[in-house]
Amino acid sequence: MYVYDEYDQTIVDQRVAQFRDQTDRFLAGKLTEGEFLPLRLQNGLYMQRLAPMLRIAVPYGLLNSTQLRKLAEITRVFDKGYAHISTRQNVQLNWPRLEEVPDILAQLATVQMHAIQTSGNCIRNTTTDQYAGVATDELEDPRPYCEIIRQWSTLHPEFAFLPRKFKIAVCGSRQDRAAIHAHDIGVELVANASGVVGCKILAGGGLGRTPVIGSVICDWLEKKHLLTYLEAILRVYNQNGRRDNKYKARIKILVKAMGVDAFREAVEQEWDQLRDGPTTLTDEEIERARSFFTEPAYRELDADSVKERLDAASASDPIFGNWVRRNTVDHRVAGYRIVNLSLKATGYAPGDITDEQLELVADLADEYSFGEIRSTHQQNLVLADVQADDLYALWQRLQKAGLATPNHGYLTDMICCPGGDYCSLANAKSIPVAEAIQCRFNDLDYLYDLGPIELNISGCMNACGHHHIGHIGILGVDKKGEEFYQVCLGGSQSKDASIGKILGPSFSQQDMPDVIDKILATYLDLRTEEELFLDTYRRVGIEPFKERVYVKAD
Amino acid sequence: MSRLIKQGRIIEDNWQAPDADASVTGSHQILDLEQWLALEDKAGRAVMLEPGQAPAPLFDHLGDIPLVAVNFPVFTDGRGFSYGRELRERGFSGELRACGHFIRDQMTYLHRCGFDAFQMAEESGLEEAVASLADFSEHYQAAIDQPLPLFRRRH
Numbered sequence: 001m002y003v004y005d006e007y008d009q010t011i012v013d014q015r016v017a018q019f020r021d022q023t024d025r026f027l028a029g030k031l032t033e034g035e036f037l038p039l040r041l042q043n044g045l046y047m048q049r050l051a052p053m054l055r056i057a058v059p060y061g062l063l064n065s066t067q068l069r070k071l072a073e074i075t076r077v078f079d080k081g082y083a084h085i086s087t088r089q090n091v092q093l094n095w096p097r098l099e100e101v102p103d104i105l106a107q108l109a110t111v112q113m114h115a116i117q118t119s120g121n122c123i124r125n126t127t128t129d130q131y132a133g134v135a136t137d138e139l140e141d142p143r144p145y146c147e148i149i150r151q152w153s154t155l156h157p158e159f160a161f162l163p164r165k166f167k168i169a170v171c172g173s174r175q176d177r178a179a180i181h182a183h184d185i186g187v188e189l190v191a192n193a194s195g196v197v198g199c200k201i202l203a204g205g206g207l208g209r210t211p212v213i214g215s216v217i218c219d220w221l222e223k224k225h226l227l228t229y230l231e232a233i234l235r236v237y238n239q240n241g242r243r244d245n246k247y248k249a250r251i252k253i254l255v256k257a258m259g260v261d262a263f264r265e266a267v268e269q270e271w272d273q274l275r276d277g278p279t280t281l282t283d284e285e286i287e288r289a290r291s292f293f294t295e296p297a298y299r300e301l302d303a304d305s306v307k308e309r310l311d312a313a314s315a316s317d318p319i320f321g322n323w324v325r326r327n328t329v330d331h332r333v334a335g336y337r338i339v340n341l342s343l344k345a346t347g348y349a350p351g352d353i354t355d356e357q358l359e360l361v362a363d364l365a366d367e368y369s370f371g372e373i374r375s376t377h378q379q380n381l382v383l384a385d386v387q388a389d390d391l392y393a394l395w396q397r398l399q400k401a402g403l404a405t406p407n408h409g410y411l412t413d414m415i416c417c418p419g420g421d422y423c424s425l426a427n428a429k430s431i432p433v434a435e436a437i438q439c440r441f442n443d444l445d446y447l448y449d450l451g452p453i454e455l456n457i458s459g460c461m462n463a464c465g466h467h468h469i470g471h472i473g474i475l476g477v478d479k480k481g482e483e484f485y486q487v488c489l490g491g492s493q494s495k496d497a498s499i500g501k502i503l504g505p506s507f508s509q510q511d512m513p514d515v516i517d518k519i520l521a522t523y524l525d526l527r528t529e530e531e532l533f534l535d536t537y538r539r540v541g542i543e544p545f546k547e548r549v550y551v552k553a554d
Numbered sequence: 555m556s557r558l559i560k561q562g563r564i565i566e567d568n569w570q571a572p573d574a575d576a577s578v579t580g581s582h583q584i585l586d587l588e589q590w591l592a593l594e595d596k597a598g599r600a601v602m603l604e605p606g607q608a609p610a611p612l613f614d615h616l617g618d619i620p621l622v623a624v625n626f627p628v629f630t631d632g633r634g635f636s637y638g639r640e641l642r643e644r645g646f647s648g649e650l651r652a653c654g655h656f657i658r659d660q661m662t663y664l665h666r667c668g669f670d671a672f673q674m675a676e677e678s679g680l681e682e683a684v685a686s687l688a689d690f691s692e693h694y695q696a697a698i699d700q701p702l703p704l705f706r707r708r709h
């Protein structure tokens with residue numbers, strides 16, 4: 001994991017001091033509300049419905065146990081004893097006090113954390129695969145490039161007042177777990193014809209009001225050019241992106257308006273100026289970044305005997321066996337498994353975690369997973385390097401803490417934004433809808449029979465809950481002051497990315513479990529043996545679902 | 555005469571703000587882009603860019619221009635940051651002045667993008683604003699004030 005040196009620490013400390021001064025000036029009436037707004041947003045601070053919300057950056061979802069303990073302490077001292085994992089792998093506090101935010105930031109800085117650019121019209125936290133470095137299908141670890149991008153984008157002087165927010169994701173594996181098609185820029189590590197790994201660059205993807213799948217701007221770029229190329233894209237966007245209408249300000253609208261070819265040409269033209277300049281990455285810098293993400297001290301294990309023992313343990317305790325099957329994933333190294341900790345227990349807001357759970361996970365990470373933890377855009381946590389022989393002990397402790405719900409990847413492992421309970425932009429609440437669906441579909445056998453399904457809920461058009469790319473998406477809408485929910489089907493965030501289609505007129509909150517029930521029943525009726533939800537949907541289209549859901553009751 | 559911050563000090567301004575009706579002959583008159591484009595002899599003449607007026611037309615005359623002013627009618631419109639940097643990257647060495655409604659918290663970024671003069675809509679806070687230029691002593695990126703990115707300087 002990346003470790004700050006004195007330069008990184010200086011920059012973060014100076015940002016804390018700068019923000020403290022900005023907060024003081026605001027509280028003293030020397031900065032207007034309007035002036036303070038972008039300044040606090042660039043430090044992750046929102047003014048929400050009930051209290052401010054502070055979004056803390058977790059660069060590409062990587063945390064160590066010390067940081068987790070600090071977060072636990074912060075939620076206890078400054079907040080109500082719990083935190084929320086966001087869909088950008090960040091951590092959110094729902095109840096901090098404005099006057100105390102500089103102190104929270106100072107605390108974070110002591111463990112190499114910050115809230116820089118977690119909001120605002122600037123380059124946001126770069127996200128990636130939660131299984132980076134341990135996935136079996138990985139071409140190259142994307143995290144060194146995320147860190148390189150993090151440093152380049154942090155307090156970038158030219159791109160702090162963009163037309164709109166700007167999100168970058170990097171993926172280095174065959175399966176895309178970073179949703180690179182749904183980002184302003186997606187970077188994919190790919191090999192060219194001669195086997196050299198470089199970067200494929202996508203631009204203009206995004207969710208929100210007008211969901212768009214990103215377009216390929218460059219098929220293959222030498223790694224050393226990554227930053228100058230990104231800079232060229234940002235420069236074209238900063239100068240030409242629309243600023244007259246916030247809903248048309250994202251880069252996806254610019255790419256559409258110009259056309260991909262003209263956009264690419266404009267980028268190449270800017271790039272001519274920047275190419276081979278000082279921002280060109282050196283081999284040493286790439287090596288330095290990579291040196292932080294080397295293998296931990298794995299033990300050499302005999303895969304067969306480990307498997308035998310795990311199978312035996314699974315057989316003697318089927319509940320454990322089921323959890324292993326559902327919530328753990330193959331690891332690149334023999335004898336190890338990747339463990340998903342579900343933050344989707346029924347009755348708790350998806351993605352919420354208490355201070356005690358945070359501390360427990362920190363302890364477990366130290367004991368079982370080299371002290372590292374990952375946060376995921378599905379709002380869960382991951383212990384990435386667990387020896388299969390330790391799984392039983394780990395599971396017992398997770399279970400006691402409510403962190404072993406065996407629903408990873410299934411319907412109730414839904415993505416859900418904070419919605420109307422917290423967020424001042426919301427049209428409707430999202431947490432109660434999630435909860436009602438979790439309560440209705442809490443029969444595990446039924447869930448497993450349905451197979452993996454991604455259900456995503458957003459409380460408004462801003463789509464923080466990624467509803468467009470859920471297999472089933474739910475969007476809160478406002479109908480004459482009342483909260484309604486629109487459903488879309490067929491979205492996907494994988495490499496075959498697609499945007500969900502709207503099913504039809506929206507529903508009231510209480511109808512939602514029934515609506516989901518009918519959608520699932522339609523799938524179960526129509527599926528062939530091997531089909532997952534998305535396959536069936538793609539084969540039969542939206543009509544059968546529509547008919548079933550909107551059939552008039554007689 | 556109005557005051558402004560130049561190279562970290564507060565000084566009196568000896569330039570006139572652009573005025574569509576002003577005579578364009580005064581030697582210390584800043585011209586708007588249209589007036590400036592219409593000039594036959596551009597030597598020694600200053601020009602102001604508004605958001606949406608990319609600096610490309612200036613590129614062939616950079617050696618002749620003593621002052622480019624970039625106006626920020628609202629501080630959230632960040633196009634001017636790119637304009638400044640592009641002008642410097644192409645070798646402009648005259649005064650690069652930010653004008654209008656930018657706020658002091660942006661000055662360190664503006665300075666990094668090549669601006670060396672700051673004319674604020676509100677002159678009362680100039681003394682305090684100067685301090686903002688020192689908000690950061692270290693930076694990751696290459697920019698005009700520090701042409702090497704941190705990764706080429708780390709030791």
Ligand code: SF4
Pocket residue numbers: 417418419420423424425426427458459460461462463464465
């Ligand atoms: S999707 Fe809307 S309601 Fe939900 S968190 Fe984002 S802005 Fe708030």
